[in-house]
Amino acid sequence: MTSVAVTRFGIVGSGWRSLFFLRLARLLPQWFEVTGVVTRTAERGDEVRAEWGVPTFRTTDELLAQGRPDFVIVSVPWAVTPAVTRELVGQGVRVLAETPPAPDLDGLRSLWAEVGGSGLVQVAEQYLLMPGHAARLELVRAGVIGEPTSVQISSTHLYHAVSLIRGLLGVDYDSAEVSARAFVAPLANPLSPTGWSGDGTPQQLATTLATIDFGGRMGLYDFTDNQWWNPLRARRLTVRGSLGELVDDTVVRLVDPTTPVESTLVRRQTGIDLNLEGLDLKHISFDGTVVYRNPFVGTGLSDDDIAVADIVARTGAWARGEAAAPYPLAQACQDHLISLAIEESVRTGVPVVTAREDWAGA
Numbered sequence: 001m002t003s004v005a006v007t008r009f010g011i012v013g014s015g016w017r018s019l020f021f022l023r024l025a026r027l028l029p030q031w032f033e034v035t036g037v038v039t040r041t042a043e044r045g046d047e048v049r050a051e052w053g054v055p056t057f058r059t060t061d062e063l064l065a066q067g068r069p070d071f072v073i074v075s076v077p078w079a080v081t082p083a084v085t086r087e088l089v090g091q092g093v094r095v096l097a098e099t100p101p102a103p104d105l106d107g108l109r110s111l112w113a114e115v116g117g118s119g120l121v122q123v124a125e126q127y128l129l130m131p132g133h134a135a136r137l138e139l140v141r142a143g144v145i146g147e148p149t150s151v152q153i154s155s156t157h158l159y160h161a162v163s164l165i166r167g168l169l170g171v172d173y174d175s176a177e178v179s180a181r182a183f184v185a186p187l188a189n190p191l192s193p194t195g196w197s198g199d200g201t202p203q204q205l206a207t208t209l210a211t212i213d214f215g216g217r218m219g220l221y222d223f224t225d226n227q228w229w230n231p232l233r234a235r236r237l238t239v240r241g242s243l244g245e246l247v248d249d250t251v252v253r254l255v256d257p258t259t260p261v262e263s264t265l266v267r268r269q270t271g272i273d274l275n276l277e278g279l280d281l282k283h284i285s286f287d288g289t290v291v292y293r294n295p296f297v298g299t300g301l302s303d304d305d306i307a308v309a310d311i312v313a314r315t316g317a318w319a320r321g322e323a324a325a326p327y328p329l330a331q332a333c334q335d336h337l338i339s340l341a342i343e344e345s346v347r348t349g350v351p352v353v354t355a356r357e358d359w360a361g362a
Helices: 016-027 042-052 060-065 081-090 105-118 131-141 158-169 303-319 329-348
Strands: 007-012 032-038 071-074 095-097 121-123 148-154 177-187 203-213 218-224 236-241 244-247 250-256 259-270 280-286 289-293
Touching (some): 007 016, 007 060, 007 303, 016 032, 016 042, 032 042, 032 303, 060 081, 071 081, 081 095, 081 105, 095 303, 105 121, 105 329, 121 329, 131 158, 131 236, 131 244, 131 259, 131 280, 131 289, 148 158, 158 218, 158 329, 177 329, 203 329
Parallel strands (some): 007 032, 007 071, 071 095, 148 218
Antiparallel strands (some): 148 236, 177 203, 203 218, 236 244, 244 250, 250 259, 259 280
16 A cells, blocks of 8 residues: 555444554554444443544444544444444445454345445455465465465464465355364463463364365365464465465475476564664565565554554545455455355364355356
């Protein structure tokens, strides 16, 4: 992103995820402005206003009466997201909905039938915008490893992982056959969103393994409970192609019939050791060519915060007619369709084949 136009957004919801957006607006006022937050109670509204210094309201009507933002972020429990999204679209408001946009398949179908044709809904799926993944996607799209044929991921869960698999393979709405199983084993689990527990006793945690067959291209999904936080489980990503493979930050590929070569993705991360430029990601390069530049250089944001800020900025640019849609509702519906198939296959013990849904024509 090179635009410095301020993106103005409202928020519906005041849970832990909405705080990510409030924090980014506070850190990056030259990029973002929160026009207000809708909370269920006046008491919660008072807390948000006192902590974040933004106006709060009880209804979306009150929020919009203060002046329309570029879009409104819907950051509420899964079951409530479709209703709030419908309400806003009914008022002609652009929406950035949290993931997933609806809790189940019936909810996805209903939401799409009611608002899919509006073109007003994007979804805050940021994983392909994380610096490392964005750099990998650039290499894959450039054909460095030839035609991508499979993605193996052990990192994040369900729809987020499916988004990465589909994006790296270049798969849109292809039918998929999903086969999944869950295995339980002991594993210490000392860190969670609430912090360090001080308990290193192994717990019985489930690991879900799934194959996703797109008919010639495939994904391998591997996720252990709380893997996002557990420091005892690494994150891994492999993209295999017709001329080589990418494993995390290492790439091997064939440059002529007798010459395989190996290269690496290199982060320019400042503020380490005696570097005095400040803690910051500048860019990621590959064989001397920059394949990713931090759009928020100089801010010292973590990779996840960079990705969240990027999806918000891109949504603002889309809402103002300056850029293409960053992650349309149809894409997010497809992600969750396949993640629901993973859960169904685990539950039933048999493969699940996804159908072609109405959003596939979007």
